[in-house]
Amino acid sequence: MVVVWVLTVVLALVFLASGGMKLWALPYSVRNRDRFGMSPSLWRTIGVLELAGVAGLLVGTAVPVLGAAAGVGLALLMVGAAATRLRVHDPVVQVLGDLVVLALVVAYLVVRL
Numbered sequence: 001m002v003v004v005w006v007l008t009v010v011l012a013l014v015f016l017a018s019g020g021m022k023l024w025a026l027p028y029s030v031r032n033r034d035r036f037g038m039s040p041s042l043w044r045t046i047g048v049l050e051l052a053g054v055a056g057l058l059v060g061t062a063v064p065v066l067g068a069a070a071g072v073g074l075a076l077l078m079v080g081a082a083a084t085r086l087r088v089h090d091p092v093v094q095v096l097g098d099l100v101v102l103a104l105v106v107a108y109l110v111v112r113l
Contacts, residue, residue, distance in 0.1 A: 003111050004061075004108070004111050004112060005061070007104060007107060007108040007111065008057050008058070008060070008061060008067070008108070010104065011054075011057055011074065011101075011104060011105060011108060012054045012057050012058060014101060014104075015050040015051070015053050015054045015057075015074060016050075016051070016054050018047075018050050019046075019047040019048070019049075019050030019051040019053075019054065020047070020051070021047075022043050022044060022046060022047025022050070023044060023047040023048070023051070025040075029043075035088060036084050036087075036088055037088075038084075046077065049073065049077060050074070050077065052070070052073070053070045053071075053073050053074040053077070054070075055070070056069060056070025056071075056073070057070050057071070057074075057108075060112070064112060067108075067112055068109060068112050068113060071105055071108050071109040071112060072109065074105045075102060075105045075106060075109065078098055078099075078101050078102035078105060079102065081098045081101075082095055082098040082099055082102065085098060
């Protein structure tokens, strides 16, 4: 059970930061958005989905099915993130960063189910 809590907190912090940067349009985030060729509305939508995932992870501590649904959604977002980095030929280390986060989400789902 401790593993679920640790993964929940770590993932909530990661996606809270990521979603918040997108919604607040921080310069680093905007540079990435432009480099990825995404519209501002799509970028904000991804940020909202990340924050919804955070809410789902946290509510999932009381309602496990919501936590699992949030995990699936966040995993899909991370697959898209890694694919986007590959599409724009980002350095391997950046793609690996996304894959590490994806692995944490998958670990969350495994211990959750």
